[in-house]
Amino acid sequence: MAKILIVEDDRKIATALAVRLKAEGFEVEIAMDAAMGITFARRTQPDLIILDISMPAGDGFIVAERLRTIVQTMSIPFIFLTASKQPGLRERAQDVGAVDFLEKPYDAAKLVATVKKALSAVPAAA
Amino acid sequence: MQKTPLKVVAIDDDTGDLLLLRRHLEAIPGRAVEFITAATLDEGLSAIRRHGPDVIFVDHYLGRHTGLDAIAAIRSQGCAQPVLMLTGMGGEELAVIALQSGAADYIPKVHLSSASLSRSIDNALEKFHLQQTVEEHQRHLETANRDLIRRNEEIRNFYHTLSHEMKTPLTSAKEFVSIVLDGLAGPLTEDQTEYLGYAKDSCDQLVRHLTDLLDVARLETGKLRIDLEESDVGVLIGGVVAAKRITAEQAGVTLNVDVAQTLPRVTVDPQRIRQVLTNLVDNAVKFSESGGSVTVRAEAGSEPDEHLFVAVIDSGCGIPEDKIGRIFDRLCQAVESDSPLRQGLGLGLHICKELIELHNGTIRAESTPGRGSTFSFRLPASAGTC
Numbered sequence: 001m002a003k004i005l006i007v008e009d010d011r012k013i014a015t016a017l018a019v020r021l022k023a024e025g026f027e028v029e030i031a032m033d034a035a036m037g038i039t040f041a042r043r044t045q046p047d048l049i050i051l052d053i054s055m056p057a058g059d060g061f062i063v064a065e066r067l068r069t070i071v072q073t074m075s076i077p078f079i080f081l082t083a084s085k086q087p088g089l090r091e092r093a094q095d096v097g098a099v100d101f102l103e104k105p106y107d108a109a110k111l112v113a114t115v116k117k118a119l120s121a122v123p124a125a126a
Numbered sequence: 127m128q129k130t131p132l133k134v135v136a137i138d139d140d141t142g143d144l145l146l147l148r149r150h151l152e153a154i155p156g157r158a159v160e161f162i163t164a165a166t167l168d169e170g171l172s173a174i175r176r177h178g179p180d181v182i183f184v185d186h187y188l189g190r191h192t193g194l195d196a197i198a199a200i201r202s203q204g205c206a207q208p209v210l211m212l213t214g215m216g217g218e219e220l221a222v223i224a225l226q227s228g229a230a231d232y233i234p235k236v237h238l239s240s241a242s243l244s245r246s247i248d249n250a251l252e253k254f255h256l257q258q259t260v261e262e263h264q265r266h267l268e269t270a271n272r273d274l275i276r277r278n279e280e281i282r283n284f285y286h287t288l289s290h291e292m293k294t295p296l297t298s299a300k301e302f303v304s305i306v307l308d309g310l311a312g313p314l315t316e317d318q319t320e321y322l323g324y325a326k327d328s329c330d331q332l333v334r335h336l337t338d339l340l341d342v343a344r345l346e347t348g349k350l351r352i353d354l355e356e357s358d359v360g361v362l363i364g365g366v367v368a369a370k371r372i373t374a375e376q377a378g379v380t381l382n383v384d385v386a387q388t389l390p391r392v393t394v395d396p397q398r399i400r401q402v403l404t405n406l407v408d409n410a411v412k413f414s415e416s417g418g419s420v421t422v423r424a425e426a427g428s429e430p431d432e433h434l435f436v437a438v439i440d441s442g443c444g445i446p447e448d449k450i451g452r453i454f455d456r457l458c459q460a461v462e463s464d465s466p467l468r469q470g471l472g473l474g475l476h477i478c479k480e481l482i483e484l485h486n487g488t489i490r491a492e493s494t495p496g497r498g499s500t501f502s503f504r505l506p507a508s509a510g511t512c
């Protein structure tokens with residue numbers, strides 16, 4: 001069973017994501033801020049991380065860049081999730097190595113499809 | 127006529143010349159003069175500070191100083207009043223230098239008369255007054271411009287906050303409704319399914335309205351940019367039509383796709399072109415009656431700057447003649463406000479037009495009331511060219 005880490009500061013959205021992904025048979029863990037996200041990722045080494053971009057104490061880009069420097073987390077694929085439509089955000093996401101990009105409000109079917117695609121494209125972390 | 131006396135500071139080391147100047151000034155008809163004299167530049171500067179004159183006369187030869195030094199010194203102590211330069215000798219060259227260094231006029235003492243002084247003073251004061259007015263306008267404009275820049279920035283930040291603050295709760299509302307509706311929180315009764323279905327539709331509608339509002343805001347603040355990539359519009363059309371098929375079937379409307387076998391590829395923002403197509407197809411289905419049809423046609427363009435031609439043709443109610451010219455205007459609604467067909471904010475077609483124009487393309491609407499409408503757009507090979 002693939003393990004997914006959700007890094008999202010909004011508790012409700014984190015819960016909604018978790019419910020949806022658990023229903024699809026995934027094991028889910030939630031981190032409510034950037035620091036927790038990095039710690040959890042290092043400790044539990046999930047197969048995929050869903051990363052919110054806009055968080056008050058350290059945004060998704062900071063988390064992504066940090067994860068890339070830690071041996072245990074550097075090859076874990078991650079998907080960005082954001083409500084922002086700022087131009088150039090997708091390019092930035094690609095630059096830091098995101099495998100995909102989801103916009104809020106997200107569509108449940110698209111979320112699941114994106115997650116499955118991300119998991120199948122990159123072999124699960126050993 | 128009693129005028130406020132003209133306050134004059136005259137700097138000259140020759141008392142005879144000062145006396146002469148005073149006489150001529152006092153002889154100017156209709157002009158009262160308060161005459162303050164100074165024999166050296168330092169005395170003159172202090173008199174200017176003390177009295178705040180309207181006009182300053184400076185002799186070009188002031189002991190170890192020249193009139194040009196005097197002008198520089200006067201200006202450097204913050205006095206902007208007109209300075210008239212007097213000299214015992216003439217000479218074009220000196221006149222030019224004097225004027226270039228900021229003297230309002232240059233008067234050889236041999237030509238001194240009440241008439242010439244009066245003219246020079248009037249000119250100098252007029253010029254000074256105009257300059258003050260221009261500078262004041264300039265300052266107003268600069269302030270107004272700064273305010274506008276600041277306000278524009280505030281509006282941009284506001285939209286950014288608005289976007290985030292509205293999308294976040296909407297995301298969780300929509301998703302929790304979906305979770306319950308999909309049975310992830312336990313089985314539902316038929317009524318519960320029906321009612322939650324309405325809630326989900328409303329959430330989706332809110333999402334669309336919010337997206338439209340934010341797009342218009344971005345268009346108006348110039349913040350909406352397009353991310354170009356080589357795209358197959360045929361594939362985009364296929365996706366949009368597939369997503370709309372169920373709604374169309376429910377409305378009894380046939381959806382046809384008429385895309386040329388070999389469609390030229392274009393460099394566009396695929397998400398934005400999909401948005402335009404979705405909007406046009408949505409409208410076409412919405413305004414078609416049961417038994418009607420909607421056709422999406424795409425083919426290679428036939429004009430030089432037209433690489434690709436796309437049309438959405440419906441057999442709906444058409445657009446009234448008085449509306450068709452304004453159909454792409456912001457807030458224009460094709461139907462009256464009491465019509466059951468009326469839905470949305472009246473921003474959809476406006477956004478379509480702006481998006482197509484951001485791609486350097488054109489969009490147009492044709493309609494025969496009662497028989498249907500055709501919305502078509504043309505795109506160049508690349509949105510970056512043309």
